[in-house]
Amino acid sequence: MANNLDLEEQEQLDQLKHFWNEYGNLITWVAIIVFGSIAAWNGWQYWQRNQAAQASALYDEVERYAQAGDTARLERAFGDMKDRFGRTAWAGQAGLETAQALAAKGNLDGARTALEWVAGSARDEGYQAVARLRLAAVLVERKAYDDALKQLTGGFPQAFEALAADRRGDVYNLQGKKAEAKAEYEKAFKGFSERDEYRRLVDVKLTALGVDTRTLAAPAAPAASEAAKQP
Template sequence: MAHHLDLEEQEQLDRLKHFWNAWGTLISSVLLVVFGALAAWNGYQYWQSRQAFQASALMDAVDAAVAAKDQGRMEQAFADLRERYAGTVQAGLAGLQLGKAQADAGNLDGAKAALTWVADKAADPGHQALARLRLASVLTQQQAYDEALKQLSSGIPPEFDAAAADRRGDIYALQGKKAEAIEEYTKAYRRFDEGQEYRRIVEVKLNALGVDPAAGAPAQGGAK
């Protein structure tokens, strides 16, 4: 009986050796690739976590500078984020904060620089779109109307369409292009959900141009 079992074990060993000789190199290669990929993924995850943690510390510095209205500290913290952690969400947020703070302080060139970086380089598409909307407003204040319209012509996700149309309406209205302004304001009005305060603001703008969007007809007493 023992001899019979020894023969079976030998046959199994022979089959195993044959299998390994035929497929061993391939199996080893596949395992190396799999374990290498896992190691690389874990390393990448660790690197991302570390980047996010360090970027958050700089973001705190931006928040503190904004609260203190310290333009110099704001610019320095954003510069550090932009240069060292450009791919993080915090860099985009910092640029938006700096752009708003600069615009509120009347530094339109500074706001333009910060928002341009976010619009072109931020990692989050939502931050890019918001930066384009704000940048268009800054450029409009500088009377750079064509450049403002260019910012609103691409890179705007569908969820920002209504706001972009409203901005375009503002630009056309300032240029005295009434028909174009009405067209864009009407787009904005239709795309904003009912009940949104912003929709009411757009309605007021259309009324001022002689249009009642709710009725789809010229408003009584509107501008000619």
């Protein structure tokens, strides 16, 4: 009986050796790839968390200098943010903060530079949209109306489309292009909800151009009445 067990064990051992000889290298490489990928992923996650923490700390500096009105240190801190953490969401937020502080100090060129970076390089499309809207306002201050319109054309996230239309209307109005201004204001008016305070401002602009906004709101009435009939 013992001999039979020894033979069976030897046979199993031989089969295992044969299997390992044939597939051992493949199994080893698969294990290396799997565990290497896990280690790389963990390392990437750690790096991301570390980057976010450092970027957050540097953003605090940007915010502090902005509130203090220390524009020299503010610009240096924002420069560091772009160089070291430009791929983080904090950089876009820092750019908007920097531009606002510089504009408040009358440094429109510095504000424009910061906004151009956010509009072209920020990771968050919301920050990009806000930067384009604010950049258009800076360009209007410079009476660079055509450049302002370039910032306001092209795709905007849906949440910003009405605001962009309103800004385009402002630019056309300043250029004396009343028909184009009306068209853009009407888009903005329709884009804002009835409860939105901003819609009232657009209402005033349209009224000043001789547009009865009640005619713009009228098409929504049939849909509302149909909805009211439903259980």
